[in-house]
Amino acid sequence: MASSRLKRVEESATMKAANTANKMKEDGIDVISFTLGEPDFDTPKHICDAAADAMYRGETHYAPGAGISELKKTIANKLCTENKLDAKTSEIIVTPGAKQAIFEVMMSVLDDNDEAILFDPAWVSYDPAIKFAGANTRWVPTDTENGFKPIDLEEYINEKTKLIVVNSPGNPTGAVYDKQTLKNIADIAIDNDILVLSDEIYEKIIYDQEHISIGSFEGMQDRTITVNGFSKAYAMTGWRLGYVHARSDVIKPMLKIQSHSVSSATSFVQYGGIAALEGPQEPVAEMVERFRMRRDVLVDGLNEIGIKCQKPGGAFYAFADVSEYGDGNSIAEKLLLDAHVAVTPGSAFGESGKNFIRISYATSIERIQEGLERIKTALV
Incomplete structure:
Protein backbone atom coordinates (compact mmCIF):
# COMPACT_ATOMS: atom_id res chain seq x y z
CA MET A 1 0.00 0.00 0.00
CA PRO A 44 19.73 23.16 31.70
CA LYS A 45 17.34 24.24 34.45
CA HIS A 46 16.95 27.85 33.35
CA ILE A 47 15.65 26.66 29.98
CA CYS A 48 13.14 24.30 31.60
CA ASP A 49 12.02 27.05 33.97
CA ALA A 50 11.43 29.48 31.10
CA ALA A 51 9.26 26.98 29.22
CA ALA A 52 7.35 26.04 32.38
CA ASP A 53 6.74 29.69 33.24
CA ALA A 54 5.42 30.28 29.73
CA MET A 55 3.12 27.31 30.00
CA TYR A 56 1.67 28.38 33.35
CA ARG A 57 1.07 31.94 32.21
CA GLY A 58 -1.04 30.62 29.35
CA GLU A 59 1.35 30.36 26.38
CA THR A 60 -0.33 27.10 25.35
CA HIS A 61 -2.23 28.19 22.25
CA TYR A 62 -1.38 28.18 18.56
CA ALA A 63 1.82 30.03 17.78
CA PRO A 64 2.43 32.01 14.57
CA GLY A 65 3.44 29.67 11.77
CA ALA A 66 6.94 31.13 11.42
CA GLY A 67 7.51 31.33 15.17
CA ILE A 68 6.93 33.85 17.95
CA SER A 69 8.46 37.24 17.27
CA GLU A 70 10.54 37.24 20.47
CA LEU A 71 12.37 34.05 19.50
CA LYS A 72 12.86 35.13 15.90
CA LYS A 73 14.47 38.37 17.10
CA THR A 74 16.76 36.41 19.40
CA ILE A 75 17.74 34.03 16.58
CA ALA A 76 18.37 36.93 14.19
CA ASN A 77 20.63 38.58 16.74
CA LYS A 78 22.49 35.31 17.30
CA LEU A 79 23.02 34.79 13.57
CA CYS A 80 24.26 38.35 13.10
CA THR A 81 26.68 38.38 16.02
CA GLU A 82 27.94 34.77 16.08
CA ASN A 83 27.63 33.65 12.46
CA LYS A 84 28.22 36.96 10.67
CA LEU A 85 25.00 36.67 8.69
CA ASP A 86 22.83 39.62 7.77
CA ALA A 87 19.72 38.01 9.26
CA LYS A 88 16.28 39.62 9.38
CA THR A 89 13.34 38.20 11.33
CA SER A 90 11.32 38.02 8.10
CA GLU A 91 13.91 35.54 6.77
CA ILE A 92 13.61 33.12 9.68
CA ILE A 93 11.23 30.22 10.37
CA VAL A 94 11.15 28.43 13.72
CA THR A 95 10.53 24.73 13.12
CA PRO A 96 9.74 21.62 15.19
CA GLY A 97 13.37 20.46 15.03
CA ALA A 98 16.15 21.02 12.52
CA LYS A 99 15.12 17.85 10.68
CA GLN A 100 11.77 19.46 9.82
CA ALA A 101 13.61 22.50 8.52
CA ILE A 102 15.77 20.32 6.27
CA PHE A 103 12.71 18.48 4.96
CA GLU A 104 11.01 21.79 4.17
CA VAL A 105 14.12 23.05 2.38
CA MET A 106 14.28 20.00 0.12
CA MET A 107 10.58 20.15 -0.67
CA SER A 108 10.78 23.88 -1.39
CA VAL A 109 13.83 24.21 -3.62
CA LEU A 110 14.09 20.85 -5.42
CA ASP A 111 12.01 19.76 -8.41
CA ASP A 112 11.64 16.34 -10.00
CA ASN A 113 14.97 15.13 -11.42
CA ASP A 114 16.99 17.96 -9.90
CA GLU A 115 20.21 16.88 -8.22
CA ALA A 116 21.46 17.68 -4.75
CA ILE A 117 25.09 17.17 -3.76
CA LEU A 118 25.93 15.15 -0.65
CA PHE A 119 29.45 14.57 0.60
CA ASP A 120 29.91 10.84 1.20
CA PRO A 121 29.45 9.88 4.05
CA ALA A 122 26.49 12.05 5.07
CA TRP A 123 23.76 12.05 7.70
CA VAL A 124 21.15 9.39 6.98
CA SER A 125 18.14 11.68 6.51
CA TYR A 126 19.50 14.00 3.80
CA ASP A 127 19.15 11.43 1.02
CA PRO A 128 15.57 10.42 1.92
CA ALA A 129 14.52 14.09 2.12
CA ILE A 130 15.97 14.66 -1.36
CA LYS A 131 14.08 11.63 -2.66
CA PHE A 132 10.83 12.75 -1.04
CA ALA A 133 11.15 15.92 -3.10
CA GLY A 134 11.43 13.83 -6.28
CA ALA A 135 15.05 14.80 -6.81
CA ASN A 136 18.20 12.68 -6.93
CA THR A 137 21.31 12.57 -4.80
CA ARG A 138 24.71 13.09 -6.37
CA TRP A 139 27.31 11.61 -4.03
CA VAL A 140 30.71 13.28 -3.94
CA PRO A 141 33.60 11.27 -2.43
CA THR A 142 35.59 12.60 0.50
CA ASP A 143 39.15 12.09 1.61
CA THR A 144 38.78 9.59 4.45
CA GLU A 145 42.43 10.07 5.39
CA ASN A 146 42.31 13.86 5.56
CA GLY A 147 39.32 15.14 7.48
CA PHE A 148 36.66 13.80 5.12
CA LYS A 149 36.95 16.83 2.84
CA PRO A 150 35.19 16.62 -0.54
CA ILE A 151 37.28 15.51 -3.50
CA ASP A 152 36.94 17.01 -7.00
CA LEU A 153 33.56 18.61 -6.29
CA GLU A 154 33.64 20.44 -9.63
CA GLU A 155 33.47 17.15 -11.55
CA TYR A 156 30.08 16.32 -10.05
CA ILE A 157 28.38 19.59 -11.00
CA ASN A 158 26.06 19.57 -14.01
CA GLU A 159 23.02 21.40 -15.36
CA LYS A 160 20.75 19.49 -12.95
CA THR A 161 22.66 20.49 -9.81
CA LYS A 162 20.42 22.67 -7.65
CA LEU A 163 21.76 22.29 -4.12
CA ILE A 164 24.95 21.47 -2.21
CA VAL A 165 24.54 20.21 1.36
CA VAL A 166 27.25 21.21 3.83
CA ASN A 167 27.32 19.78 7.36
CA SER A 168 30.15 21.08 9.55
CA PRO A 169 30.77 19.88 12.19
CA GLY A 170 29.44 16.76 10.55
CA ASN A 171 27.54 13.59 11.25
CA PRO A 172 28.77 10.81 11.06
CA THR A 173 32.44 11.80 10.91
CA GLY A 174 32.71 14.75 13.29
CA ALA A 175 34.66 16.54 10.56
CA VAL A 176 35.01 20.32 10.78
CA TYR A 177 35.66 22.11 7.50
CA ASP A 178 38.32 24.81 7.57
CA LYS A 179 38.00 28.19 5.90
CA GLN A 180 39.71 27.11 2.68
CA THR A 181 37.48 24.06 2.23
CA LEU A 182 34.36 26.16 2.74
CA LYS A 183 35.66 28.86 0.39
CA ASN A 184 36.23 26.27 -2.33
CA ILE A 185 32.63 25.07 -1.95
CA ALA A 186 31.37 28.67 -1.91
CA ASP A 187 33.30 29.56 -5.08
CA ILE A 188 31.84 26.58 -6.92
CA ALA A 189 28.33 27.46 -5.74
CA ILE A 190 28.72 31.05 -6.91
CA ASP A 191 30.28 30.15 -10.25
CA ASN A 192 27.49 27.67 -11.02
CA ASP A 193 24.56 29.53 -9.43
CA ILE A 194 23.83 26.77 -6.91
CA LEU A 195 22.13 27.02 -3.52
CA VAL A 196 23.90 25.73 -0.40
CA LEU A 197 22.13 24.16 2.56
CA SER A 198 24.38 24.62 5.59
CA ASP A 199 23.38 22.34 8.46
CA GLU A 200 25.08 23.83 11.53
CA ILE A 201 23.31 21.87 14.26
CA TYR A 202 26.65 20.86 15.86
CA GLU A 203 28.29 24.30 15.64
CA LYS A 204 28.80 24.66 19.40
CA ILE A 205 30.09 21.11 19.92
CA ILE A 206 33.53 21.73 18.51
CA TYR A 207 37.07 21.10 19.80
CA ASP A 208 40.21 23.14 19.12
CA GLN A 209 38.81 24.54 15.88
CA GLU A 210 36.65 27.45 14.77
CA HIS A 211 33.15 27.10 13.42
CA ILE A 212 32.66 29.10 10.23
CA SER A 213 29.29 29.67 8.58
CA ILE A 214 29.55 29.39 4.82
CA GLY A 215 26.82 32.01 4.50
CA SER A 216 29.25 34.61 5.87
CA PHE A 217 31.45 34.42 2.76
CA GLU A 218 31.21 37.19 0.19
CA GLY A 219 28.55 36.35 -2.38
CA MET A 220 26.98 33.59 -0.25
CA GLN A 221 24.45 35.55 1.80
CA ASP A 222 21.62 35.14 -0.71
CA ARG A 223 22.42 31.60 -1.81
CA THR A 224 22.93 29.98 1.62
CA ILE A 225 20.12 28.33 3.58
CA THR A 226 21.31 28.01 7.17
CA VAL A 227 19.68 25.38 9.40
CA ASN A 228 20.28 25.09 13.11
CA GLY A 229 18.51 24.12 16.30
CA PHE A 230 18.64 23.54 20.02
CA SER A 231 18.74 19.76 20.36
CA LYS A 232 22.49 19.14 20.40
CA ALA A 233 24.06 22.21 22.01
CA TYR A 234 21.43 22.58 24.73
CA ALA A 235 20.47 18.92 25.22
CA MET A 236 16.94 19.64 23.99
CA THR A 237 16.33 16.71 21.63
CA GLY A 238 12.82 15.98 22.92
CA TRP A 239 11.79 19.61 22.73
CA ARG A 240 11.79 19.54 18.91
CA LEU A 241 12.95 23.07 18.23
CA GLY A 242 14.97 24.25 15.24
CA TYR A 243 15.16 27.14 12.82
CA VAL A 244 16.13 28.10 9.30
CA HIS A 245 17.40 31.33 7.76
CA ALA A 246 17.26 32.05 4.03
CA ARG A 247 16.32 34.73 1.54
CA SER A 248 12.61 35.54 1.38
CA ASP A 249 11.82 33.68 -1.86
CA VAL A 250 13.07 30.47 -0.21
CA ILE A 251 11.41 31.14 3.14
CA LYS A 252 7.93 31.77 1.70
CA PRO A 253 7.40 28.29 0.17
CA MET A 254 8.89 26.70 3.28
CA LEU A 255 6.35 28.52 5.41
CA LYS A 256 3.60 27.26 3.11
CA ILE A 257 4.71 23.67 3.77
CA GLN A 258 4.93 24.28 7.51
CA SER A 259 1.48 25.88 7.71
CA HIS A 260 -0.12 22.92 5.91
CA SER A 261 1.74 20.24 7.88
CA VAL A 262 3.02 20.81 11.43
CA SER A 263 1.51 24.33 11.69
CA SER A 264 4.24 25.64 14.01
CA ALA A 265 6.70 24.76 16.72
CA THR A 266 5.14 24.26 20.16
CA SER A 267 4.32 27.62 21.71
CA PHE A 268 5.80 27.33 25.21
CA VAL A 269 8.84 25.43 23.93
CA GLN A 270 9.82 28.52 21.97
CA TYR A 271 10.22 30.48 25.20
CA GLY A 272 12.70 27.82 26.29
CA GLY A 273 14.58 28.57 23.09
CA ILE A 274 14.85 32.24 24.01
CA ALA A 275 16.28 31.29 27.40
CA ALA A 276 18.76 28.94 25.73
CA LEU A 277 20.19 31.63 23.47
CA GLU A 278 20.01 34.55 25.88
CA GLY A 279 20.84 32.74 29.12
CA PRO A 280 24.12 31.49 30.57
CA GLN A 281 26.25 29.47 28.17
Whole structure:
Protein backbone atom coordinates (compact mmCIF):
# COMPACT_ATOMS: atom_id res chain seq x y z
CA MET A 1 0.00 0.00 0.00
CA ALA A 2 3.01 2.29 0.20
CA SER A 3 3.25 5.07 -2.37
CA SER A 4 5.91 4.95 -5.05
CA ARG A 5 7.52 7.94 -3.39
CA LEU A 6 8.05 5.99 -0.17
CA LYS A 7 9.49 3.02 -2.03
CA ARG A 8 12.50 5.19 -2.90
CA VAL A 9 13.29 5.75 0.78
CA GLU A 10 15.09 3.38 3.13
CA GLU A 11 14.33 2.99 6.82
CA SER A 12 16.51 5.13 9.09
CA ALA A 13 19.50 2.95 9.93
CA THR A 14 20.28 4.84 13.13
CA MET A 15 16.72 4.43 14.41
CA LYS A 16 16.74 0.76 13.38
CA ALA A 17 19.96 0.09 15.30
CA ALA A 18 18.65 1.96 18.34
CA ASN A 19 15.34 0.09 18.26
CA THR A 20 17.15 -3.27 18.10
CA ALA A 21 19.30 -2.31 21.07
CA ASN A 22 16.26 -1.15 23.04
CA LYS A 23 14.45 -4.43 22.32
CA MET A 24 17.40 -6.35 23.70
CA LYS A 25 17.40 -4.13 26.78
CA GLU A 26 13.73 -4.87 27.30
CA ASP A 27 14.62 -8.56 27.22
CA GLY A 28 17.01 -7.99 30.12
CA ILE A 29 20.27 -7.84 28.14
CA ASP A 30 22.82 -5.24 29.20
CA VAL A 31 23.44 -3.50 25.89
CA ILE A 32 25.85 -0.58 25.64
CA SER A 33 24.28 1.58 22.96
CA PHE A 34 26.47 3.90 20.91
CA THR A 35 23.78 4.51 18.29
CA LEU A 36 21.63 7.62 18.62
CA GLY A 37 23.00 11.14 18.36
CA GLU A 38 21.50 12.45 21.56
CA PRO A 39 23.31 14.20 24.43
CA ASP A 40 22.85 12.23 27.63
CA PHE A 41 22.70 15.42 29.71
CA ASP A 42 19.55 17.02 31.09
CA THR A 43 18.35 20.28 29.60
CA PRO A 44 19.73 23.16 31.70
CA LYS A 45 17.34 24.24 34.45
CA HIS A 46 16.95 27.85 33.35
CA ILE A 47 15.65 26.66 29.98
CA CYS A 48 13.14 24.30 31.60
CA ASP A 49 12.02 27.05 33.97
CA ALA A 50 11.43 29.48 31.10
CA ALA A 51 9.26 26.98 29.22
CA ALA A 52 7.35 26.04 32.38
CA ASP A 53 6.74 29.69 33.24
CA ALA A 54 5.42 30.28 29.73
CA MET A 55 3.12 27.31 30.00
CA TYR A 56 1.67 28.38 33.35
CA ARG A 57 1.07 31.94 32.21
CA GLY A 58 -1.04 30.62 29.35
CA GLU A 59 1.35 30.36 26.38
CA THR A 60 -0.33 27.10 25.35
CA HIS A 61 -2.23 28.19 22.25
CA TYR A 62 -1.38 28.18 18.56
CA ALA A 63 1.82 30.03 17.78
CA PRO A 64 2.43 32.01 14.57
CA GLY A 65 3.44 29.67 11.77
CA ALA A 66 6.94 31.13 11.42
CA GLY A 67 7.51 31.33 15.17
CA ILE A 68 6.93 33.85 17.95
CA SER A 69 8.46 37.24 17.27
CA GLU A 70 10.54 37.24 20.47
CA LEU A 71 12.37 34.05 19.50
CA LYS A 72 12.86 35.13 15.90
CA LYS A 73 14.47 38.37 17.10
CA THR A 74 16.76 36.41 19.40
CA ILE A 75 17.74 34.03 16.58
CA ALA A 76 18.37 36.93 14.19
CA ASN A 77 20.63 38.58 16.74
CA LYS A 78 22.49 35.31 17.30
CA LEU A 79 23.02 34.79 13.57
CA CYS A 80 24.26 38.35 13.10
CA THR A 81 26.68 38.38 16.02
CA GLU A 82 27.94 34.77 16.08
CA ASN A 83 27.63 33.65 12.46
CA LYS A 84 28.22 36.96 10.67
CA LEU A 85 25.00 36.67 8.69
CA ASP A 86 22.83 39.62 7.77
CA ALA A 87 19.72 38.01 9.26
CA LYS A 88 16.28 39.62 9.38
CA THR A 89 13.34 38.20 11.33
CA SER A 90 11.32 38.02 8.10
CA GLU A 91 13.91 35.54 6.77
CA ILE A 92 13.61 33.12 9.68
CA ILE A 93 11.23 30.22 10.37
CA VAL A 94 11.15 28.43 13.72
CA THR A 95 10.53 24.73 13.12
CA PRO A 96 9.74 21.62 15.19
CA GLY A 97 13.37 20.46 15.03
CA ALA A 98 16.15 21.02 12.52
CA LYS A 99 15.12 17.85 10.68
CA GLN A 100 11.77 19.46 9.82
CA ALA A 101 13.61 22.50 8.52
CA ILE A 102 15.77 20.32 6.27
CA PHE A 103 12.71 18.48 4.96
CA GLU A 104 11.01 21.79 4.17
CA VAL A 105 14.12 23.05 2.38
CA MET A 106 14.28 20.00 0.12
CA MET A 107 10.58 20.15 -0.67
CA SER A 108 10.78 23.88 -1.39
CA VAL A 109 13.83 24.21 -3.62
CA LEU A 110 14.09 20.85 -5.42
CA ASP A 111 12.01 19.76 -8.41
CA ASP A 112 11.64 16.34 -10.00
CA ASN A 113 14.97 15.13 -11.42
CA ASP A 114 16.99 17.96 -9.90
CA GLU A 115 20.21 16.88 -8.22
CA ALA A 116 21.46 17.68 -4.75
CA ILE A 117 25.09 17.17 -3.76
CA LEU A 118 25.93 15.15 -0.65
CA PHE A 119 29.45 14.57 0.60
CA ASP A 120 29.91 10.84 1.20
CA PRO A 121 29.45 9.88 4.05
CA ALA A 122 26.49 12.05 5.07
CA TRP A 123 23.76 12.05 7.70
CA VAL A 124 21.15 9.39 6.98
CA SER A 125 18.14 11.68 6.51
CA TYR A 126 19.50 14.00 3.80
CA ASP A 127 19.15 11.43 1.02
CA PRO A 128 15.57 10.42 1.92
CA ALA A 129 14.52 14.09 2.12
CA ILE A 130 15.97 14.66 -1.36
CA LYS A 131 14.08 11.63 -2.66
CA PHE A 132 10.83 12.75 -1.04
CA ALA A 133 11.15 15.92 -3.10
CA GLY A 134 11.43 13.83 -6.28
CA ALA A 135 15.05 14.80 -6.81
CA ASN A 136 18.20 12.68 -6.93
CA THR A 137 21.31 12.57 -4.80
CA ARG A 138 24.71 13.09 -6.37
CA TRP A 139 27.31 11.61 -4.03
CA VAL A 140 30.71 13.28 -3.94
CA PRO A 141 33.60 11.27 -2.43
CA THR A 142 35.59 12.60 0.50
CA ASP A 143 39.15 12.09 1.61
CA THR A 144 38.78 9.59 4.45
CA GLU A 145 42.43 10.07 5.39
CA ASN A 146 42.31 13.86 5.56
CA GLY A 147 39.32 15.14 7.48
CA PHE A 148 36.66 13.80 5.12
CA LYS A 149 36.95 16.83 2.84
CA PRO A 150 35.19 16.62 -0.54
CA ILE A 151 37.28 15.51 -3.50
CA ASP A 152 36.94 17.01 -7.00
CA LEU A 153 33.56 18.61 -6.29
CA GLU A 154 33.64 20.44 -9.63
CA GLU A 155 33.47 17.15 -11.55
CA TYR A 156 30.08 16.32 -10.05
CA ILE A 157 28.38 19.59 -11.00
CA ASN A 158 26.06 19.57 -14.01
CA GLU A 159 23.02 21.40 -15.36
CA LYS A 160 20.75 19.49 -12.95
CA THR A 161 22.66 20.49 -9.81
CA LYS A 162 20.42 22.67 -7.65
CA LEU A 163 21.76 22.29 -4.12
CA ILE A 164 24.95 21.47 -2.21
CA VAL A 165 24.54 20.21 1.36
CA VAL A 166 27.25 21.21 3.83
CA ASN A 167 27.32 19.78 7.36
CA SER A 168 30.15 21.08 9.55
CA PRO A 169 30.77 19.88 12.19
CA GLY A 170 29.44 16.76 10.55
CA ASN A 171 27.54 13.59 11.25
CA PRO A 172 28.77 10.81 11.06
CA THR A 173 32.44 11.80 10.91
CA GLY A 174 32.71 14.75 13.29
CA ALA A 175 34.66 16.54 10.56
CA VAL A 176 35.01 20.32 10.78
CA TYR A 177 35.66 22.11 7.50
CA ASP A 178 38.32 24.81 7.57
CA LYS A 179 38.00 28.19 5.90
CA GLN A 180 39.71 27.11 2.68
CA THR A 181 37.48 24.06 2.23
CA LEU A 182 34.36 26.16 2.74
CA LYS A 183 35.66 28.86 0.39
CA ASN A 184 36.23 26.27 -2.33
CA ILE A 185 32.63 25.07 -1.95
CA ALA A 186 31.37 28.67 -1.91
CA ASP A 187 33.30 29.56 -5.08
CA ILE A 188 31.84 26.58 -6.92
CA ALA A 189 28.33 27.46 -5.74
CA ILE A 190 28.72 31.05 -6.91
CA ASP A 191 30.28 30.15 -10.25
CA ASN A 192 27.49 27.67 -11.02
CA ASP A 193 24.56 29.53 -9.43
CA ILE A 194 23.83 26.77 -6.91
CA LEU A 195 22.13 27.02 -3.52
CA VAL A 196 23.90 25.73 -0.40
CA LEU A 197 22.13 24.16 2.56
CA SER A 198 24.38 24.62 5.59
CA ASP A 199 23.38 22.34 8.46
CA GLU A 200 25.08 23.83 11.53
CA ILE A 201 23.31 21.87 14.26
CA TYR A 202 26.65 20.86 15.86
CA GLU A 203 28.29 24.30 15.64
CA LYS A 204 28.80 24.66 19.40
CA ILE A 205 30.09 21.11 19.92
CA ILE A 206 33.53 21.73 18.51
CA TYR A 207 37.07 21.10 19.80
CA ASP A 208 40.21 23.14 19.12
CA GLN A 209 38.81 24.54 15.88
CA GLU A 210 36.65 27.45 14.77
CA HIS A 211 33.15 27.10 13.42
CA ILE A 212 32.66 29.10 10.23
CA SER A 213 29.29 29.67 8.58
CA ILE A 214 29.55 29.39 4.82
CA GLY A 215 26.82 32.01 4.50
CA SER A 216 29.25 34.61 5.87
CA PHE A 217 31.45 34.42 2.76
CA GLU A 218 31.21 37.19 0.19
CA GLY A 219 28.55 36.35 -2.38
CA MET A 220 26.98 33.59 -0.25
CA GLN A 221 24.45 35.55 1.80
CA ASP A 222 21.62 35.14 -0.71
CA ARG A 223 22.42 31.60 -1.81
CA THR A 224 22.93 29.98 1.62
CA ILE A 225 20.12 28.33 3.58
CA THR A 226 21.31 28.01 7.17
CA VAL A 227 19.68 25.38 9.40
CA ASN A 228 20.28 25.09 13.11
CA GLY A 229 18.51 24.12 16.30
CA PHE A 230 18.64 23.54 20.02
CA SER A 231 18.74 19.76 20.36
CA LYS A 232 22.49 19.14 20.40
CA ALA A 233 24.06 22.21 22.01
CA TYR A 234 21.43 22.58 24.73
CA ALA A 235 20.47 18.92 25.22
CA MET A 236 16.94 19.64 23.99
CA THR A 237 16.33 16.71 21.63
CA GLY A 238 12.82 15.98 22.92
CA TRP A 239 11.79 19.61 22.73
CA ARG A 240 11.79 19.54 18.91
CA LEU A 241 12.95 23.07 18.23
CA GLY A 242 14.97 24.25 15.24
CA TYR A 243 15.16 27.14 12.82
CA VAL A 244 16.13 28.10 9.30
CA HIS A 245 17.40 31.33 7.76
CA ALA A 246 17.26 32.05 4.03
CA ARG A 247 16.32 34.73 1.54
CA SER A 248 12.61 35.54 1.38
CA ASP A 249 11.82 33.68 -1.86
CA VAL A 250 13.07 30.47 -0.21
CA ILE A 251 11.41 31.14 3.14
CA LYS A 252 7.93 31.77 1.70
CA PRO A 253 7.40 28.29 0.17
CA MET A 254 8.89 26.70 3.28
CA LEU A 255 6.35 28.52 5.41
CA LYS A 256 3.60 27.26 3.11
CA ILE A 257 4.71 23.67 3.77
CA GLN A 258 4.93 24.28 7.51
CA SER A 259 1.48 25.88 7.71
CA HIS A 260 -0.12 22.92 5.91
CA SER A 261 1.74 20.24 7.88
CA VAL A 262 3.02 20.81 11.43
CA SER A 263 1.51 24.33 11.69
CA SER A 264 4.24 25.64 14.01
CA ALA A 265 6.70 24.76 16.72
CA THR A 266 5.14 24.26 20.16
CA SER A 267 4.32 27.62 21.71
CA PHE A 268 5.80 27.33 25.21
CA VAL A 269 8.84 25.43 23.93
CA GLN A 270 9.82 28.52 21.97
CA TYR A 271 10.22 30.48 25.20
CA GLY A 272 12.70 27.82 26.29
CA GLY A 273 14.58 28.57 23.09
CA ILE A 274 14.85 32.24 24.01
CA ALA A 275 16.28 31.29 27.40
CA ALA A 276 18.76 28.94 25.73
CA LEU A 277 20.19 31.63 23.47
CA GLU A 278 20.01 34.55 25.88
CA GLY A 279 20.84 32.74 29.12
CA PRO A 280 24.12 31.49 30.57
CA GLN A 281 26.25 29.47 28.17
CA GLU A 282 28.37 27.76 30.84
CA PRO A 283 26.29 24.55 30.63
CA VAL A 284 27.18 24.28 26.93
CA ALA A 285 30.89 24.75 27.62
CA GLU A 286 30.77 22.17 30.42
CA MET A 287 29.01 19.66 28.18
CA VAL A 288 31.51 20.17 25.35
CA GLU A 289 34.42 19.65 27.74
CA ARG A 290 32.93 16.35 28.89
CA PHE A 291 32.40 15.32 25.29
CA ARG A 292 36.05 16.14 24.62
CA MET A 293 37.16 13.85 27.46
CA ARG A 294 34.94 11.06 26.20
CA ARG A 295 36.18 11.52 22.64
CA ASP A 296 39.78 11.15 23.74
CA VAL A 297 39.08 8.01 25.78
CA LEU A 298 37.11 6.41 22.95
CA VAL A 299 39.40 7.29 20.02
CA ASP A 300 42.59 6.44 21.89
CA GLY A 301 41.03 3.16 23.00
CA LEU A 302 39.92 2.22 19.50
CA ASN A 303 43.37 2.88 18.05
CA GLU A 304 44.98 0.83 20.82
CA ILE A 305 42.73 -2.08 19.86
CA GLY A 306 43.82 -1.70 16.24
CA ILE A 307 40.71 0.01 14.90
CA LYS A 308 41.79 3.05 12.90
CA CYS A 309 39.93 6.17 13.94
CA GLN A 310 40.70 9.85 13.36
CA LYS A 311 40.02 12.21 16.23
CA PRO A 312 36.87 14.14 15.26
CA GLY A 313 36.97 17.92 15.40
CA GLY A 314 33.35 18.32 16.45
CA ALA A 315 29.99 16.69 17.20
CA PHE A 316 30.03 13.51 19.32
CA TYR A 317 30.70 10.70 16.86
CA ALA A 318 33.72 8.59 16.05
CA PHE A 319 33.76 7.14 12.53
CA ALA A 320 35.97 4.09 12.90
CA ASP A 321 37.59 2.05 10.14
CA VAL A 322 37.03 -1.64 10.93
CA SER A 323 38.36 -3.01 7.63
CA GLU A 324 41.06 -4.96 9.49
CA TYR A 325 38.28 -7.11 10.94
CA GLY A 326 35.56 -7.05 8.27
CA ASP A 327 33.05 -4.70 6.71
CA GLY A 328 30.96 -2.30 8.77
CA ASN A 329 27.73 -4.27 8.50
CA SER A 330 29.21 -7.56 9.67
CA ILE A 331 31.18 -5.93 12.49
CA ALA A 332 28.13 -4.01 13.73
CA GLU A 333 26.17 -7.26 13.80
CA LYS A 334 28.99 -9.13 15.52
CA LEU A 335 29.41 -6.47 18.20
CA LEU A 336 25.69 -6.47 18.94
CA LEU A 337 25.31 -10.25 19.11
CA ASP A 338 28.65 -11.21 20.67
CA ALA A 339 29.52 -8.16 22.78
CA HIS A 340 26.13 -6.54 23.30
CA VAL A 341 27.52 -3.29 21.97
CA ALA A 342 25.27 -1.39 19.57
CA VAL A 343 26.87 0.77 16.87
CA THR A 344 25.65 2.01 13.50
CA PRO A 345 27.14 0.50 10.33
CA GLY A 346 28.88 3.11 8.23
CA SER A 347 27.11 2.00 5.05
CA ALA A 348 24.01 3.77 6.39
CA PHE A 349 25.74 7.07 5.60
CA GLY A 350 26.90 6.34 2.07
CA GLU A 351 28.96 3.96 -0.02
CA SER A 352 32.28 5.19 1.37
CA GLY A 353 31.22 4.13 4.86
CA LYS A 354 30.99 0.43 4.07
CA ASN A 355 34.15 -0.38 6.06
CA PHE A 356 33.30 1.92 8.95
CA ILE A 357 31.10 2.00 12.02
CA ARG A 358 29.77 5.10 13.72
CA ILE A 359 30.11 5.24 17.49
CA SER A 360 28.29 7.95 19.40
CA TYR A 361 30.13 8.91 22.56
CA ALA A 362 27.12 10.63 24.10
CA THR A 363 27.37 8.37 27.12
CA SER A 364 29.48 8.15 30.26
CA ILE A 365 33.22 7.45 30.27
CA GLU A 366 32.53 4.35 32.36
CA ARG A 367 30.25 2.91 29.68
CA ILE A 368 32.72 3.89 26.97
CA GLN A 369 35.52 2.07 28.78
CA GLU A 370 33.36 -0.99 29.28
CA GLY A 371 32.29 -0.86 25.65
CA LEU A 372 35.92 -0.76 24.55
CA GLU A 373 36.68 -3.85 26.63
CA ARG A 374 33.75 -5.68 25.07
CA ILE A 375 34.81 -4.64 21.55
CA LYS A 376 38.36 -5.81 22.22
CA THR A 377 37.16 -9.17 23.51
CA ALA A 378 34.90 -9.68 20.49
CA LEU A 379 37.41 -8.69 17.82
CA VAL A 380 40.93 -9.36 19.06
